[in-house]
Amino acid sequence: MTVKAFVFIDALGWRQVERYGFLTDILPYRRSIEMQFGYSCTAIPTILTGERPSVHGHLAFYDYAPEKSPFRKMRLIAPFLRPKSFWRRGRVRSQLSKLVKRLYGFTGYFQLYGVPLERLPELDYCEKTDVFAKGGLAPVKNLADVWSEQGFRYHISNWRLPEADNFRIAAEAFRNGSIDRAFVYSSAFDALQHDNVGRDDVLRAKVSAYAETIRGLHRALVDGGRDFELTVFSDHGMTPLRGTVDAPSALDSTGLKWGKDYASAIDSTMARFWWLKKGVAEKVRAAFEHFPGHWLAEGEMRHHGIWRDDHKFGDAIFLADPGVQFCPSDMGVKPLNGMHGFAPDDVDSQACFLSSVPIPDGLARVCDYFGAMTAR
Numbered sequence: 001m002t003v004k005a006f007v008f009i010d011a012l013g014w015r016q017v018e019r020y021g022f023l024t025d026i027l028p029y030r031r032s033i034e035m036q037f038g039y040s041c042t043a044i045p046t047i048l049t050g051e052r053p054s055v056h057g058h059l060a061f062y063d064y065a066p067e068k069s070p071f072r073k074m075r076l077i078a079p080f081l082r083p084k085s086f087w088r089r090g091r092v093r094s095q096l097s098k099l100v101k102r103l104y105g106f107t108g109y110f111q112l113y114g115v116p117l118e119r120l121p122e123l124d125y126c127e128k129t130d131v132f133a134k135g136g137l138a139p140v141k142n143l144a145d146v147w148s149e150q151g152f153r154y155h156i157s158n159w160r161l162p163e164a165d166n167f168r169i170a171a172e173a174f175r176n177g178s179i180d181r182a183f184v185y186s187s188a189f190d191a192l193q194h195d196n197v198g199r200d201d202v203l204r205a206k207v208s209a210y211a212e213t214i215r216g217l218h219r220a221l222v223d224g225g226r227d228f229e230l231t232v233f234s235d236h237g238m239t240p241l242r243g244t245v246d247a248p249s250a251l252d253s254t255g256l257k258w259g260k261d262y263a264s265a266i267d268s269t270m271a272r273f274w275w276l277k278k279g280v281a282e283k284v285r286a287a288f289e290h291f292p293g294h295w296l297a298e299g300e301m302r303h304h305g306i307w308r309d310d311h312k313f314g315d316a317i318f319l320a321d322p323g324v325q326f327c328p329s330d331m332g333v334k335p336l337n338g339m340h341g342f343a344p345d346d347v348d349s350q351a352c353f354l355s356s357v358p359i360p361d362g363l364a365r366v367c368d369y370f371g372a373m374t375a376r
Contacts (some may be wrong), residue, residue: 002227003174005182006373007214008047009317010040011190012207012342013237014350020207026218027232027354028096035236035351036366037304039267039341040190040212041109043235043366045131050370052305056140058126059306059313062330064263065124070104073275075121088114088333108136109159113272113331122259132156132185135178146374147181167213171220173229183373184217186210193238195330231355235366238338239348241291242323247271250287256280265314266329269341272314281316291322304344305367324344 014032016022024030036043037053038059045051053059066072086092093112101110108127115123130136134144147154155173157166163186173179189206196202214232221228223342247266256262262284263274271288275281285295296317301307306317320326322342327335342349351366353359360372 001180002229003180003221003224004229004373005170005174005217005221006185006369007184007217007230007232008186009189009210009232009234010185010187011236011238012194012210012232012234012352013193013348014352015237016207017205017352017354020204021251022207023211023214023232023354026215027230027356027358029352029355029359030101031359031363033233033351033353033363033368034341034365035340035344035349037306040187040235041127044136045142046367047235047369048131049137049140049305050367050374052053052367053313054305054308056137057312058131058137060265060267060270060272061111061113061126062123062265063126063272063312064122064265064314065312066122068124069121070118070125070128071100071123073121077116081117095204101249107133113330114328115330119258122263123265132159132183143183143370143373150374150376152180153178153182154181155179156183158252159185159187163188164213167217171217174217175220175223177224181373190238193338194336195338197238197240228312229357230357231353231372233353234351236340236351237348238340239322239342239346240335241325241335241339242321244327244335245291245293245320246324246328247288247291247326248328250291251284254283254287266326266331268325268327268331268336268339269320271318271326273316273318274311275315278303284316288318289371291318291320292324292329293318319343322348 036046036054036127041061042053042059045056049056097112098108106128107130127294131142132144134148136142144156155170170182170184192206218230221230258264261277262282263276273284296319298307306313325335325339340349353363363372
């Protein structure tokens with residue numbers, strides 16, 4: 001049996017791979033990949049299932065869904081969480097997020113970010129369960145489900161551990177022959193790029209460190225004495241900050257009220273809306289008229305795999321132009337030096353797929369990874 005190692009490096013864009021000549025000797029088969037529209041919370045479920053958001057249901061962390069909100073009981077206390085400025089502090093948010101996660105028994109990644117607490121009882125959160133674990137994306141089967149059904153001895157990284165530990169655990173398992181498949185996950189480069197996009201000295205050093213670490217994994221595969229395949233891939237790149245737009249002020253100027261006239265979820269690069277009254281859409285669209293970006297048409301949403309007949313992701317979505325961030329947003333009050341989540345054809349957003357063996361024909365999008373990982 002050929003053993004296979006799949007290394008997922010979050011935000012390792014095609015541009016970095018090409019610029020730094022990343023592992024061209026041991027991974028000679030290389031391809032630029034179209035990112036999945038959305039963020040890492042969109043791409044990871046797509047990677048783990050081979051399905052797109054319209055099927056697996058994960059586009060962004062929060063959706064307007066009062067009837068499904070796990071936070072409904074917070075209606076009783078949200079009005080008393082004052083002053084608002086205190087509850088918007090980063091450290092307070094971090095500790096409150098940990099508390100909420102424990103209280104609700106969430107096993108997946110959870111963060112409140114900058115979501116106004118008074119709106120939380122009207123919102124649903126998509127990642128209540130660990131998406132990497134068996135059954136974590138039910139009813140859709142994920143990688144753990146399928147590898148189990150296929151009878152492989154496998155290892156999937158614990159995303160809570162430091163990346164060095166995850167690489168070490170996988171390398172040891174391949175060296176001693178205890179696994180047939182591994183999915184090694186590293187998220188550190190994403191955070192580094194958010195802060196340091198465009199800083200060649202910082203990024204080059206980290207990419208070089210990844211190269212040495214993956215060479216170590218490669219040596220472990222060789223030492224294991226079995227035929228093997230090694231693949232490295234990513235979900236997206238990173239686009240430098242080119243400007244910001246203030247959506248809350250634009251919405252305030254309309255006189256419309258959140259929760260009565262409309263609901264919204266404003267992420268770093270897109271603003272999603274649910275219309276609660278007639279005539280509201282026209283006013284919001286007018287308020288956004290001069291913002292750099294565009295409203296997604298239904299055909300565009302279908303193309304990106306984010307259209308749902310139940311409008312779970314919103315009745316309308318405004319996508320900012322590459323490099324433009326909504327600030328403030330439900331993600332925070334300050335822009336980041338780099339961001340992803342723009343149009344998939346943005347040159348800085350391209351992902352990568354690098355392999356020790358020829359890449360299958362037709363593997364062109366992030367959703368195609370799953371077929372490669374589950375092929376016998």
